[in-house]
Amino acid sequence: KYCTAIVLAAGSGKRMGTKVHKQYLLMGGKPVLYYSLRVFEDSRLIDEIILVCGAGEEDYCRQQIVKKYGISKVSKIIPGGAERYNSVWNGLQETREGYVYIHDGARPFVDEEMIERAYECVSEYHACVAGMPSKDTIKIADSDNMVTETPDRSNVWIVQTPQVFDTGLIKKAYAVLMEQEEISVTDDAMAAEQISGTSVRLFYGSYENIKITTPEDLDIADVFLKRKS
Ligand code: CTP
Ligand code: MG
Numbered sequence: 001k002y003c004t005a006i007v008l009a010a011g012s013g014k015r016m017g018t019k020v021h022k023q024y025l026l027m028g029g030k031p032v033l034y035y036s037l038r039v040f041e042d043s044r045l046i047d048e049i050i051l052v053c054g055a056g057e058e059d060y061c062r063q064q065i066v067k068k069y070g071i072s073k074v075s076k077i078i079p080g081g082a083e084r085y086n087s088v089w090n091g092l093q094e095t096r097e098g099y100v101y102i103h104d105g106a107r108p109f110v111d112e113e114m115i116e117r118a119y120e121c122v123s124e125y126h127a128c129v130a131g132m133p134s135k136d137t138i139k140i141a142d143s144d145n146m147v148t149e150t151p152d153r154s155n156v157w158i159v160q161t162p163q164v165f166d167t168g169l170i171k172k173a174y175a176v177l178m179e180q181e182e183i184s185v186t187d188d189a190m191a192a193e194q195i196s197g198t199s200v201r202l203f204y205g206s207y208e209n210i211k212i213t214t215p216e217d218l219d220i221a222d223v224f225l226k227r228k229s
């Protein structure tokens with residue numbers, strides 16, 4: 001089936017706290033965003049990439065990333081919105097039928113094997129999400145930091161991207177979501193779970209598939225990069 005990747009790069013990186021948005025910071029001499037684009041570009045399964053960036057950053061992305069590094073599958077560079085789900089929504093408008101891989105541009109360590117595991121998974125389950133078993137015990141707390149619950153660690157997963165769906169299914173779920181007055185989804189699977197009642201299947205991402213979020217993540221990323229080269 002036709003596979004579109006939506007790569008999200010419209011965030012402002014508040015937790016990173018740098019003037020340059022984190023997806024454009026250099027890692028081994030290239031922007032963070034370059035790495036995930038490269039993996040989707042080189043994937044035998046991906047037909048098209050839609051890049052969602054901050055309004056006003058389109059030219060920078062086109063010249064300094066897409067053209068400079070020859071990412072030929074990028075068919076559109078479009079502006080995102082205030083929240084991640086606004087950016088996803090904008091990206092979804094540009095997709096055609098098939099499967100859609102929604103990926104955080106701030107996760108440079110996605111790889112081809114993950115894209116292939118996702119394809120198998122989405123073919124069978126229609127909605128699936130990269131994740132890994134949590135290494136840490138997770139506690140649920142109330143607003144006073146009092147522990148209210150400790151989920152059984154063997155059932156706890158940390159979710160990542162790509163999150164991969166039948167395009168029609170996720171478009172419908174997001175269309176309903178966007179009509180709601182208060183939107184509280186933090187990932188795409190939540191839209192599928194809550195709105196369309198779809199069961200979402202987890203497939204293995206990797207422990208390296210980190211999201212560059214705070215400054216120490218860049219140090220960790222350097223270690224992973226060096227190990228790869
Ligand atoms: N993202 C986006 N549009 C937004 C918010 C986030 O496209 N309005 C993208 C980010 O660029 C990133 C991914 O979604 O690739 C995951 O979001 P996150 O790690 O939260 O990035 P930021 O929102 O930029 O960071 P922060 O939450 O620290 O401000
Ligand atoms: Mg954010």
